[in-house]
Amino acid sequence: MDAKPLFLYALCGSQREVSTNRRLLTILRDHAPDGVTIEICDLIGDLPIFNPDREGENTPEIVERLGAKMRDADGVIVACPEYAHGLPGGLKNALDWLVSRDEVPFKPVMIAHASHRGDFALGQLTEVLKTMSFDIVAEAHLRIGLLGKDDAAQAAVLDAAMRDGVIVNALAKFCGHVRKVSLYKGI
Ligand SMILES: Cc1cc2nc3c(=O)[nH]c(=O)nc-3n(C[C@H](O)[C@H](O)[C@H](O)COP(=O)(O)O)c2cc1C
Incomplete structure (x- = not known):
């Protein structure tokens, strides 16, 4: 029997044109x-600032679009830089919009990180995702040090990470877990 197709939605915490975190997500994709x-x-860069008064029937259309993608996703991948020893505001804002909605709880998430630094952000990201019941x-944690390197480097x-299988193995572990929990849920 063919495995069920999986849809994974990737959140990038950097808005930079040449973001290393987006590059890592692109390689995974x-x-x-x-x-x-x-x-x-x-969508992350265009979301309004989270305001609980704008939840429920007042929810902005772009937030509904984000929620719909999250609902469709069998799993989520998050990659973000560290800013001032913290999570990037845009990513935290996107996550805040999702806190009180019902798409996230028990959704499998893989953390990818494109820097050898950034342990504060990784710690905060883990705490926030845990609190949201991801x-x-x-x-499947994937960390590849691209920070400070030019395009060729x-x-x-x-x-090298592709040759060593590091990237493919992390993704395979994540997909294996997503498939396993999908089976438990009977979907
Ligand atoms: C405003 C600002 C603050 C930063 N603060 C930190 C920091 O506290 N710790 C750190 O390791 N890197 C810090 N950095 C570096 C970024 O985390 C690093 O450039 C990251 O790899 C960028 O990711 P991107 O290529 O996906 O945009 C900061 C960068 C900026 C622009």
Whole structure:
């Protein structure tokens, strides 16, 4: 029997044109195994600032679109930089919009990180995702040091990580977990 197709939604915490975190997500997207589609969220930079008064029937349309993508997603991948020893505000804002909604609880999430630094942000991200009842898949954690490297050096690091299987293995572990919990849920 063919495995159920998976849809993974990727949140990037950097809005930079040449973001290393987006590059890592792009590599994951482009090397997704057969039957797995990864879409990188392009809504984060356009979300209004979270306001609980604008939840429920007052929810902005763009937030509903984010919620719909999260609902459709079998799993979520998050990659973000560290800013001033913290989470990027735009990503935290996107997560805040999702806190009181029903799409997130028990949704598997993979954390990817494109820097050898940023442990404060990783710690905060983990705490926030845990508090939101995401299912953090620790064995799929992926960390590739692209920070401070020019385009060619980044490409060399990513090529080596592809050759070593680090990227593909992390994604395979995540997809394996997502499939396993989908079976438990009977979907
Ligand atoms: C305003 C600002 C604050 C930053 N603060 C930190 C920091 O506290 N710790 C750190 O390791 N890097 C810090 N950085 C560096 C970014 O985390 C780093 O450049 C990251 O790799 C950028 O990710 P991106 O390429 O996906 O945009 C900061 C960068 C900016 C622009």
